[in-house]
Amino acid sequence: MNDWIDLRSDTVTRPTPAMREAMLRAEVGDDVYGEDPTVNALQDRLAAELGFEAALFVPSGTQSNLLALMSHCERGDEYLVGMDAHTYKYEGGGAAVLGSIQPQPVPHADDGTLPLDALASVIKPVDPHFARTRLLCLENTWHGRPLPLDYLAAARRFCAAHGLALHLDGARLYNAAVACGVPAREIARHFDSVSVCFSKGLGAPVGSVLAGSRALIGKARRWRKVAGGGWRQAGMLAAACLHALDHHVARLAEDHARAARLAAGLRGLPGLTVAGQHTGMVFIEVPAERLPAFKAHMEAARIRLSIGYLPTIRMVTHLDIDDAGIERTLAAFREFFR
Known part of the structure; x- marks a missing residue:
């Protein structure tokens, strides 16, 4: 009997008996061919719930964020990111290593926001000397802190004014939504793409989903294959995520x-x-x-x-x-x- 109490992270959760049963019953197919019905159901459901055209099921949050960055940016582009953000500090430098995308880190405020004046000061001029600033990446929650809803609206306006796309590392998006007392869609609506992790508080064993426009997800699907993330009968894992959406959010x-x-x-x-x-x-x-x-x-x-x-x-x-x-x-x- 496992009588340990593990408070290291919410990533240590184990599938519940009901989740395991859902995985056992899952209908499956080859997802590289787009033929796994349970994966497709998860992607369609999350895209609809968050207000996007399409979504892509991937093995990890690290890969989901990487695919988003590589789909928004080209070689020599730059993304603005928090100095202590996961995409900058804890994902192996993947955007720079694999995407040739330059990070421009900005210190977080105490509430997890990135001050808009600080962001404005580091946007590069259109000049061959500089990387092209293309994307702002936020994280919600940040060290458990839900970002204020009015800040998200302000960040959206900021990106529109400066011609930037806006990505959310929403690994714990549903924690933020529950804490703020709003549907997850109310947070996601401000962003061009959102990554959601199912293997943290939602309790699934594996998997994240990237949601965005149909064109962006088309790019991300190709980059997923390049990054070795194509998988076959992944419906058993998608079934765990669907069960989590039904039973583990509230x-x-x-x-x-x-x-x-x-x-x-x-x-x-x-x-x-x-x-x-x-x-x-x-x-x-x-x-x-x-x-x-x-x-x-x-x-x-x-x-x-x-x-x-x-x-x-x-x-x-x-x-x-x-x-x-x-x-x-x-x-x-x-x-x-x-």
């Missing part, structure tokens, strides 16, 4: 509530700082000299945390964390910091 509010309960229970412990709680994420700070002992203590309590050499630790709630898991975690913290 319940994200439970993850957010448990994260809030965890943060509240940790506040006031001597020697521990709660740096913030946003949607399903809790950020704490532990003195660096205590990290080795803290890591050993939590592992002895069979609680997995992403503890490295930095004092800031992120904990993420998800569908494999129940109320009892939160209480066990709080008890282990209290024992160490009492």
Whole structure:
């Protein structure tokens, strides 16, 4: 029996029995030929729900974002991106390595937005000396923070004024939608393309979807093949994503509530700082000299945390964390910091 509590990330979720059953029943075909009916159903459904013409099912969020960047931009183009954004910092430099697309990073504001005046100051003039600025890439949520809805509208107007396309790394789009109390479409409508990850809070084992115009998705499908992302009977994986859309979106509010309960229970412990709680994420700070002992203590309590050499630790709630898991975690913290 697996009695570990794993708070490292919402990527560690395991398919529920009902999701496994949906995968078992999935009708399948060859998706490289466009003949997998369950993949097609997922793509059509997400495109319709988010307000786009088409969508493409791909193995990972990293590949989904890469395909978007390579479909919006050409060699020698540039995209504007947050300095701590996933597409810039945590995806292996794929846009530059594989797409010859130059990133122009901009520091995030505390709420996860990219200040529009800072973005305007780094747009390149039309001149052979410079890369061509073509795209703005935002991330929602960012460190668990949903981007303000009025900012998204302002970013859309900014891109229109400067002739830029607008892409959303919406790996946790549904967390943002649930937290803001709006349909995901209300967020997606501001963008030219949106990437959604199903293997985080939505609990599917594999897969992301890129949505956009029919022309953009046509380009992305070709780049998916070039990047080795063509797959065959992928309907079993698409079925997990369809099940997640049906059953795991509204319940994200439970993850957010448990994260809030965890943060509240940790506040006031001597020697521990709660740096913030946003949607399903809790950020704490532990003195660096205590990290080795803290890591050993939590592992002895069979609680997995992403503890490295930095004092800031992120904990993420998800569908494999129940109320009892939160209480066990709080008890282990209290024992160490009492």
